[in-house]
Amino acid sequence: MKTITVRYFAIFRENAGVGEETLETDAATAADVFAATRDRHGSSEPLGHCKVAINDEMADWDSSINDGDVVLLFPPVAGG
Amino acid sequence: MKTITVRYFAIFRENAGVGEETLETDAATAADVFAATRDRHGSSEPLGHCKVAINDEMADWDSSINDGDVVLLFPPVAGG
Amino acid sequence: MFAMTGQTIDVDALRTQMQDPGAGGFCVFEGWVRNENEGHTVARLEYEAYEPLAVTEGDKVIAEAQQKFPHLKACCVHRTGLLEIGDCAVWVGVAAAHRDEAFLACRYIIDEIKIRLPIWKKEHYVSGDSGWVNCERCAS
Amino acid sequence: MFAMTGQTIDVDALRTQMQDPGAGGFCVFEGWVRNENEGHTVARLEYEAYEPLAVTEGDKVIAEAQQKFPHLKACCVHRTGLLEIGDCAVWVGVAAAHRDEAFLACRYIIDEIKIRLPIWKKEHYVSGDSGWVNCERCAS
Numbered sequence: 079m080k081t082i083t084v085r086y087f088a089i090f091r092e093n094a095g096v097g098e099e100t101l102e103t104d105a106a107t108a109a110d111v112f113a114a115t116r117d118r119h120g121s122s123e124p125l126g127h128c129k130v131a132i133n134d135e136m137a138d139w140d141s142s143i144n145d146g147d148v149v150l151l152f153p154p155v156a157g158g
Numbered sequence: 159m160k161t162i163t164v165r166y167f168a169i170f171r172e173n174a175g176v177g178e179e180t181l182e183t184d185a186a187t188a189a190d191v192f193a194a195t196r197d198r199h200g201s202s203e204p205l206g207h208c209k210v211a212i213n214d215e216m217a218d219w220d221s222s223i224n225d226g227d228v229v230l231l232f233p234p235v236a237g238g
Numbered sequence: 239m240f241a242m243t244g245q246t247i248d249v250d251a252l253r254t255q256m257q258d259p260g261a262g263g264f265c266v267f268e269g270w271v272r273n274e275n276e277g278h279t280v281a282r283l284e285y286e287a288y289e290p291l292a293v294t295e296g297d298k299v300i301a302e303a304q305q306k307f308p309h310l311k312a313c314c315v316h317r318t319g320l321l322e323i324g325d326c327a328v329w330v331g332v333a334a335a336h337r338d339e340a341f342l343a344c345r346y347i348i349d350e351i352k353i354r355l356p357i358w359k360k361e362h363y364v365s366g367d368s369g370w371v372n373c374e375r376c377a378s
Numbered sequence: 379m380f381a382m383t384g385q386t387i388d389v390d391a392l393r394t395q396m397q398d399p400g401a402g403g404f405c406v407f408e409g410w411v412r413n414e415n416e417g418h419t420v421a422r423l424e425y426e427a428y429e430p431l432a433v434t435e436g437d438k439v440i441a442e443a444q445q446k447f448p449h450l451k452a453c454c455v456h457r458t459g460l461l462e463i464g465d466c467a468v469w470v471g472v473a474a475a476h477r478d479e480a481f482l483a484c485r486y487i488i489d490e491i492k493i494r495l496p497i498w499k500k501e502h503y504v505s506g507d508s509g510w511v512n513c514e515r516c517a518s
Binding site: 167168169209214216230232234235236237238 | 430491492
Binding site for chain 1: 287290294328352353354358371373
């Protein structure tokens, strides 16, 4: 098991009711983290509409997750 | 014969040395006026690069010329 | 240069910064808060951003534009916080030798900014409801 | 609305005039006097225009843009007289519901303004020479 920090933004943060939480997880990839926290962030969006960053770098959903990582889950963006 | 006023602009005016002159002409079309005054406006530009207006309306080179017309000869434009 | 700000965007100051004796064309795009979206009457907007990554990614977008169209000055500033109707939410300016690059680079920057940066927009409607706006690419 | 002016173009006042609660995208193009053209170092520019027809034709160009892209506000102001390096020679602004129309209409207007209006540009070079600039379409 790894200990990671997950941060939620915008509608994910509102759905989760918290901006950040610490998880014990056996998630291998960022996609696994997204799936494991689906009840928390409440997203029905396809993964391809969302984005993920790990330790302040944009990442892919198949990026591997290591102990101590900070995983940022971004719902569909809408700048401009 | 008709009496018309011809006005020159930009390089045509500089070449002609006057901004405006009155001509007695048998020109049938605007293109005829351009050809008849070629020595004055000194243009080596193809007709298609220049423009003409008659009595303050943009016109075609085959527009007919009537007695009393004011013919404006425009060298290649370069706004902006 | 890309920046996020919680204050009114100072469009005059930005324009002045873009001036360059070698530039013949200057193209600006501003996104303004509209009073209507998809049939809802909008009262105000709220922008949330994850600023560290928005800035990194915004700078990357500008660098890409400068690589596609060399020798141009480009800048983008994006708002955060609460905005009222008519407020400027984003400003993109590009100064280039000729207008073609200025238009194309400006368009490239705003298009990428809208789909790549971690920025979210919540609309507050006159009805009292509110909602997070879906991304453009998701809608299409 | 199209206008010619012998004075410095007041870009702030023009921007303010374009504001509209229904507009979400605002695109501006400015033509600036460059210090160089086709290998010549430019000291200043002089614009000559036949104003009555430039204004008629400029208004026609704007009306065409508004027909192609309905519901937009569009404005263009063009300088006459002597201009120095960095001066704004032409300003085109378009406010529209969405950015696509704003960009396309702005581009349409400046492209047509440059080739249709009876306006001529004389470059004064640092060398002391001067020359009338050939039209874009003629060069291509």
